[in-house]
Amino acid sequence: MTTPMLPVLIAGAGPVGCFIAYRLGKAGVPVQIFEKEAELPYSPRAVGYYGATQNVFQDAGLYELIRSEGFVTTGLCWRQLPTPNSEGGKSLGRMIAHQPLCAPGDTVRACPSGLLNLRQSELTKLLLREALATGNVSVSFSREVTSIEQKDDCVHIGLNDSPELHVTGSYLVGADGGKSRVRKILGTPCLGHTWPERLISTDVHLYNEVDPVYHTMYIMDTKNYTIMTPLTEPKVGQRSLWRCTIAIPPEDERTDDELAQEAAIQDLYEQVVPGPRPLQAEISTKTVYRIHQRLVTTMRKGRCVLAGDAAHLNNPYGAMGLNTGLLDGDALAEALLMVLQEGKSEELLTIYSDERRRVYQKFVDPTTTANKLRLHSPNAEAAAADDEYFRTLQNPTPEVLAELAKPYFEIWRTDMRALAEKFGL
Template sequence: MSAKATSAEVLIVGAGPVGLFTALRLGQAGVSVTVLEKDGGLSQLPRACMFYPQVQFALDEAKVYSDLIKKGGGFRTTGLDIRFPPLPDANGGKKPGQLVASFPKEDAAEFNPEGPPRAPMDGSPAISMLNIPQSQMCQVFMDRAIETGHVRVLFSKELISIENEGSGEDDAQVSIRVKDLASNTESRYAASLLIGADGGRSKTRSILGISFPGHTWPEKLVATDVWLRNEEEGPITTTLLMDPVHYTILSPLTRPIRGEVSKWRVTFALNPEDLETRTDEDLLTEEYITQHYDRSWRLAANFRKGRCLLAGDAAHVNNVIGGLGLSNCLLDSVALSDALIMILREGKPMDPLLTMYSDERRQVFQFFIDPVSSWVSSRRRNTP
């Protein structure tokens, strides 16, 4: 059974942070957007949870930063530490490993954990992280996008086919076929432009036939959330632990205060040998994960085909250690939504703007994100 076409100016496949942030920025500009998500609701999986200053500035510009703090439970920490793993102490416990490097922190007297980052008064460089789980960020993005009155988000909608890519000179629309997984019916949707923001295994990219060359990192990572006491000499901000096998990143999920317990995201690499001898169930047991408490990049050949665009992990995937993945993906949202607003609201020519989006964001990944995340991953393994 098939329903008639439903129209919008922009269709977005994928209700993750990239799709929803793009929808929010377009909705704020008065562009009508329909977001289609295969799952029955927003993902609650433990994914990204820290965002660099460049993204924070973009979130502040979109007037959503305050809501991420007040409604999403986000907060800022300043600095980023790199340490060796913990060592045994004289009392049979653990003491923090040697501090190898530390990114500059904002001045304590000026630091505001609830506000966007500010440049230090003395002009020296500093870094800060916005700490908020991806699931909570997505909820804020969706709520604010819907409030614009120009965005709707539909769940249990699976992309089946792209009937018209809008590649011809006379093609003014993209049309797709979508299956409603709740009712088992199909519908046709049409729009001026289509954005595939449906992740690293993007069905949009696959249907468009856009190649995705690259390599896969051999490691598998486990992300866990745990409540830890913030000891006097222990981590108090985002911390990377160097290890030749089980390199780890610690990132706070609730504001860390010395002497008190707070929630942390602990993400660690598994031993490749374990991947050959243990099942996924074995690797997720409490015993296996607890012992770790004690102790891929790919790039699409093109981000555009006709009136169809790719953004976020649908366009590029890098090693997650280092926290550059979603930060870069959200900057895709900024660049793409800016381009679409100029096309749909300012009458700018479509072809050069969309080609520029594809070329520029590919170069950002090729010449900055991938080399830096690869270097971070390799450095994480180096111990004396």
Template sequence: MTAEPNERASNGPSPPEPVVGNVSVETTRTSKAVLVVGGGVVGCLTALKLGQAGVDVDIIERLPETSNAPRACGYFGAVHHMLNDIGMYKLIRAEGFMTRELSFRKPPKDDDEGRGGKVLGDIVANLPLCAPNDDLTEPGSGLLNLPQAQLNILLLREALKTGHVQIHFNNELTHITSNDDSGVTVLTHNPKSGAQRQFEAKYAVAADGAHSTARKALGLPYPGHTWPERLIATNVMVQNVEETPMHTHFVMHPTFFSISTPLQDPAMGEKTLWRWTLAADPALEKCSDEELLTDEVIYAHYARCMPGPRPLDVDIVARSVYKTHQRLVPTMRKGNVLLAGDAAHCNHPFGALGLNTGMLDGEACAEALIMTLKDSFPPAQTLNTYSDSRRKVFQFFVDPTSTQNKLRVHSNPVETAAEDDWLLRDLNHMTPKKAVEMVRPYFEVWRTDMRKAVQGQDDDPSALVN
């Protein structure tokens, strides 16, 4: 079954609808060069890059359509250059919008009008994402904003346009086997009908998220730890009451910390869509996820961290609860299966290093497979180099940076954080040298040039091990 895009009145384009044939209880087979497990952003980006290179790809996705859950929404640094290289930057920019910096703030304070209203808290520090006089915000400058659900649809549509990619919704992985000689075989079932299918490919990419069925089926552990706080993610229509060029901001607090970022370009005096992500009250730790998502609980959080008159005039569009983790698989290659995105690693979302890192995985993963399938690079060396390179990026950059982003918003007393914390202090006393040093890893470390990486392994015999 091939999914073709269609249009529907909604917030942005609707997900492609699958065309489902007659249900059969017997196994049907399909075979391509690459099978991607997971039709999210990482899986679709991987398939797009492969399709652009003429590689035939099947994507299997357990859901009936692409997900609309409130997840990531901001893209920056080397991710801009990657998106530009695959022809997606301008398309995303046309549907999204740009912001220039973010801020760390104290909790909201009284508006002194005597009616209980609040204004944004004092700025502790600003983090610039482009030069103050940058009117162009070319790729690499600023924060490109577009909800993950809309990005997913764009990537899938462009992948389908290559003519080399098919997506199969309602196909949940049940079994996977990998052999270096014969390739990969995956069995799926339709969660609604129970119909079974068999997919075969030379290589597979597991991009099916933090709860990856593929990773579990391969027997790979997921070592690391889980953060104690649950996060409540909400998409909410908010009246814009204060002009701020930063838009995105952290509210620093030992318990009720949060981050907000616009999902639509804010217009003063109008209601626009925002993402507010809130640390759940530790006093409610025994509450179920459903109880945390009640209006009563969420509005109490908003009252602590959101500016505006009281009572707040907001409309919640979407809400979800999730736990956050710092985890990394011991290898991102198992036989002819490569892992990418949250299936391979996950980290705290403060700082936008989760989905962005997964997208850079997808680019490197696709390039490794193109090198192997199209350019006769040695498979073992190339795929091992992919695994090692991306694991190093997580271990030496993503993991420590995201960990400290999280701790920074709640571990330092907010009254003294601007001088106690080196990053906040540097932001408030910025020099050109400090600015270069601060942004360098986001361009020189975060993204992997697979061809250079493999060439650098030529003298390393361990890279040749299967």
């Protein structure tokens, strides 16, 4: 009689945990997800997915479904602050540089081109729904991992500090976010630094007066540099939902609660949001948070493996946080499938840790740091002329864009099967 396979246990029902669960469940591996909140959490964070992540969705059989619930835009741009116009409103600030993510005139924007947009909260619902539909995945809410005991052939976890709530699995995946309880229980340091600024992130309904062409906009300012990106497909002459995330300088001594007041947010909008005045911005969600650049010393301890924000944190300039987490999930799911179903060595999990840490160190950390520092350059005009990156993007040729895109495809995603072959596993 065949002994039933122990489930893979996943802490955290965010997008990374749910994606891993979907990949494993689809392949026939039993999975149990434990989420400390009473329901899927919502916060105004990630929204856009680059080509490498689109390829991961495509390979998993999810791309068309995600695209049907989201939409695709053409690329990114950097602008100066909005400027007053003759109608009494404010026009889009001068575009310093732009980064197309699809060819000019491309209206199809097939995978992996463009920026695929779907709010993190909506993506999480979709991924959990598809994971549960495999019949091999279950989820338990209001359950937090509070103890871990590892054996040679399994891992035991305790939940909610309750002596009655214990579960045994083959492996434990910590995908429980930046404040990961799993990471803390394992005693894994998460080293790096916290930026001095705070961010206030809002979901806001705005009127679309003009088509900016490149809808994800980085607005440069010494103090209140801003990201604006659409959450619903924007159409000229209509209102739609936008994510507007504004930096608050460290010298601003207001409390988080004071910054989150409607009047305080509207004052910030007046500086950074283009459009007719009065602005008529209808805020639906708001949160104030701090940003970090941190990486764990290892993403694996025995049968416990970390992924996503539980393993690394970076600032949101460049939209690389959730993308990196999903690419972690792609690599980790593949490694676990090779170990569980193909008898490959557990050493693959160490290689996963090494390779994903290397991706953060060599690519994600320096790229997001450079993105952030560009946005609060003391002089946007000077930056446009002085910064080699901006000069490159002011009139990019297809060859230049292809060269800039290479690391996003060749470094960011990890091919675990190729690594298994390379290391003879």
